[in-house]
Amino acid sequence: MVLSVSAAVLLGIIVVVLVRGGYVRIGSALVCALFGFTLAATGLAPTISSGLAALAGLISSI
Secondary structure (H helix, E strand, C coil): CHHHHHHHHHHHHHHHHHHHCCCCCHHHHHHHHHHHHHHHCCCCHHHHHHHHHHHHHHHHHC
């Protein structure tokens, strides 16, 4: 749970910086967010979650 909140906050900050910097348009950011919500509702969500948890464990062990 803590990892999910931390990842969401970090990704939110990155999106704000990219939109404000002009690297990504707001429409593209919204489409990606909607795709993420759609993907979270599929059967692939547990696999993605476990992959992110494994990546976080790998990064923390370095």
